[in-house]
Amino acid sequence: MLRSVTLTGLVQEEILRRIKTGELQAGAKLNENDLAEHLQTSRSPIREAFRALEEAGLLRMEKNRGVFIREISDTEAAELYQVRAGFDEMAGRLLAPRITDAQLQELRAMLDQLEASSSKGGVNHYFPLNIGFHDRLVEMAGNATLHGIYRQLVNRMHLLRRRGFSAAGSSQASHGEHRLILEALATRDPDAAAQAMRQHVLSGYQRAFSVRSADEAVAG
Amino acid sequence: MLRSVTLTGLVQEEILRRIKTGELQAGAKLNENDLAEHLQTSRSPIREAFRALEEAGLLRMEKNRGVFIREISDTEAAELYQVRAGFDEMAGRLLAPRITDAQLQELRAMLDQLEASSSKGGVNHYFPLNIGFHDRLVEMAGNATLHGIYRQLVNRMHLLRRRGFSAAGSSQASHGEHRLILEALATRDPDAAAQAMRQHVLSGYQRAFSVRSADEAVAG
DNA sequence: CCGTATTTGTCCGTATGTATG
């Protein structure tokens, strides 16, 4: 039992990890006693971690009934993509004028790895790399608050993975869009970068959900 | 001690209320025992509420040292405005094509009340009305996820109120921008509404902090 | 519908770490 960090924090990270790996899926019930036993703690840190994750939009606590991994409706899924498109657009606009050559190099290297992974390894390799690429893009935008909220959004999107994910040649299209983003950033054109990043998110939504647009799914 | 709702939830709302009213200001220390005594509970619900509010970005918990209302640096303040500008822009773009005449009427009534309050009552009346107006705008945009994250942002901005707030004729300028937003919405022009809402946030930042732009303050 | 088992919500005690004289 490590000191120096709180048990609550460790429990919180552990649950988040299980959500990211898919070990915990939407709708699953979390039992306080079981978790406390498996993680070798009392129930107090477990409950505190629950409260934090509830606030982060990952858990739903029903009084006297239990704690569940949140389920994301189709409408909310469309909302998430719509908001994330806005965030990526913001990030692209902020990043384009300030990106360094070294950063462009770093992003290119990440894309090389990503494309290699998509042919070799399965989704379990590709998925975290893809998320890491986009996370790094937003981080480079230089707004820590934006980055923090973006991460919260991405965490929520883990709850809707494994839906219509990974149609046949979808990764090919995604790679092309990634390269478009890098090209726009390389020219330091804010509007082009913003547009490329926004469009990539919206295209990803269409690939995953096979609907026309996030706008219509929300308005629907 | 009410039943039917959790004590944790009540404590959380109470602390949030104290932050919004300014009763709790940035840097203030929260004592578990004192709070538990005043709110007539044990320390457990207090601690759970702390964890939720920490995740929301309002509190900072230092292990074995205490819990404090978060302090927002100048850089983070600029970041908050920059992100909020992006949100309002999104909201305006989404709302313009879908706003109803009844909703326009409702917003006009809110502005009438807001302008009346700015001449009569003090900041304590004006401030919540102003926040309510913007909150309603985002709510009308029809994306509940966007609205939820927006509220989290606004909550954080309470931590930096009472800085350079309310220069002389600043409310007059604000009123003008509000009317511009309504005009743009009335014409159902997405770009105009997005731009009007974005600009209003950025102008508000300049009025409150007397600097040229949020971009420069972040890039600084 | 009732009784039992299980789980949660809350309370309180104790150990540990921090601040202060």
Added chain:
DNA sequence: ACATACATACGGACAAATACG
């Protein structure tokens, strides 16, 4: 540096609510 006082982190117990047979 030491001892004291204090606040927090965690653990465990009890009561209430829910689930189940």
